[in-house]
Amino acid sequence: MSTIANQLPIAEVKARVCKAIEENMPRLMEIAERIMAAPELGYKEQKTSAVVQEVFKELQIPFTTGHALTGVKGRLKGKDSKYTVAMIGELDAILCPKHPRADELTGAAHCCGHNVQIANLIAVALGLQAPGVMDNLNGDVVLFAVPAEEYVEIDYRNKLREEGKIRYLGGKQELIYEGAFDDIDMAMQMHVNPATTPTGEMGLGSTSNGFIGKLIDYHGKAAHAAGAPHEGINALQACMMGIMGVNAIRDTFKEADYFRFHPIINSGGDLVNVVPDYVSMESYVRAATVDAMVDGNFKVNRALKAGADALGATCEIHDLPGYLPMRNDAVMNRFLKENSIPLFGEDNVFQGEHITASTDMGDVSHLIPVIHPWVGCIKGVLHGADYEIVNHDVAFTKTAQALAMTIVDLLYGEAKGADEVKAGYKAVFTKEEYLQFMDRIAEGK
Ligand SMILES: [Zn+2]
Incomplete structure (x- = not known):
């Protein structure tokens, strides 16, 4: 079969992709609803994983399972395999017992919209399965449902670590460690966000903070x-001096680094007429670059220990590798922007600002080019009890169309789009350097 005979103009390829996604909107909403009805927290997403596997079987997409416990990895083959682009969807819910759709037993709820991500993953698959599309792409597309984006239930995950079931607390971190990203050249995913206009909008991903998790214990004498x-x-008192020490150096952190330290005290003493001999505190140190995270963390640890010194107490700090800062690829973002404007309208496509929260897609972005747009289609608060999808077109059709067309731009013809992305990208870490960095944080070095 000659590939030249099969050659379609890129506009025709994109039109077929968009039509297939639009026609399947009811099916996509049904998949999102099935996952909404059975929310599961990270590394426990067995039922959600089963839904993805069932749909992949229906669509005759070959897949492997058990990636970081619950991950499902499907693959569509192009006419040649010059590159592999991954479309990612996250499987996990968060804890939000007050949400009307929360699981009564666990309190888990999909009020971060990860069920919409899975629907978008399937939507992209359906679009690319339209007749003639993959035959015109010089690369494969991995459809990757991944676990445990939310950094929650630390004790449970530490237990999984002790049992040897995982090595890292974040799903994509574990997948990198397992080698599940070794055969992927570039990746993308969407994330829902509150809509600021009735039509909804495409916020092109920018940068976001990374973080180091911290468990801090002060020991005194009763x-x-x-x-x-x-x-x-x-x-x-030692703990409070430690917090005051950090507050005293806050203005030494550069504005551009978006430093954050937001501790809570988990245990602050047992009985009011006993001098507290043990206090435990938990926090993150967040910043916009790896260097700023490491530097900020060093200074925070120095201040926290000084609090103990002031009182003659001791301070034990256990640092946990959190997520790395996010870096969206400029070339991939440009393709996404061009594809989004006809769908969303020029006024509703914008370059997002720096976000001070964190995602494990940041870790991936230090190894390969990625994009992570924030798509305005909900009302209420992300993670809040009032979270609700209001713009279904954006959530289930337009976003997937824009992302699938971006994949076409990357891989169509001789895959010149992907060539350009590769040429402009500089990895911060190799996989080996990344794993060494994670282990150094855990060892407190
Ligand atoms: Zn989320």
């Missing part, structure tokens, strides 16, 4: 709080 405070060492 004594009667009124009768013999001179015999005690107050761990709560």
Whole structure:
């Protein structure tokens, strides 16, 4: 079979992709609803994973399972395999017991819209399966349903670590470690966001903060709080001095680094008339670059320990590798923008600003080019009890059309789009360097 005979103009390829996605909108909404009805937290997404596997079987997409416990990886073959582009959807829900659709037993709910991501993953698959499309692409498309984006249930995940079932707490981190990204050249995913206009909008992803997780324990000496405070060492005062120390150096962090330190005290003493001999605190240190994260974390640890020194207490700090800052690829973003304007209208496509929260897609972005647009289609608060999709067109059709057409731009013909992305991208880490960095954080170095 001659590939030249099969050659379609790129506009025709895109038109076929868009038509297939639009025609399948009811089916896509039904898939999102099935997942909404059975929300599961990270590394526990067995039912959600089964839904993806069932749909892949229906669509005759070959796939492998068990990636980072629950991940499902499908593949559509192009006419040649010059590159592999991944479309990612996240499987996990969050904890939000007050959401009307929350699971009564676990409190999990899909109020971060990851079920919409899975629908978009399937939508892209359906679009690319339209007749003649993959025959015109010089590369494969991996359809990757991935676990555990939300960094929650740390104790549960640490138990999985101790049992040897996972090595890292974040799903994409674990997938990188397992080698599931080794055969992927570039990747994309969407994320829902509150809509600011009735028509909804495409916010092209920018940068976001990364973070280091911190467990901090202060140890002092118990004594009667009124009768013999001179015999005690107050761990709560030491902890407060530590927090004040961090507050004292806040203005030494550069504005451009978007430094964040937001601790909570989990245990602040047991009995009011006993000098607290143990206080435990938890926090993240967040910043916009790896260097700023590491530097900020060093200074925070110094201040926290100084709080203990002031009182004669001790301070134990256990750092956990969190997520790396996010870097959206400019060339891929340009393709996404061009494809989004006809669908959303020029006024509703914009370049997003820096986000001070974090995602494990940031880790992937340090190894390969990625895009992570924020798509305005919900009302209420992300992670909130009032979260609700209001713009179904944007959530289930337009976003997937824009992303699928971007894949066409990357891989069509001789895959010159993907060539351009590769040429402009500079990885921050190799996989080996990345894993070494993660281990260094965990070892407190
Ligand atoms: Zn999310």
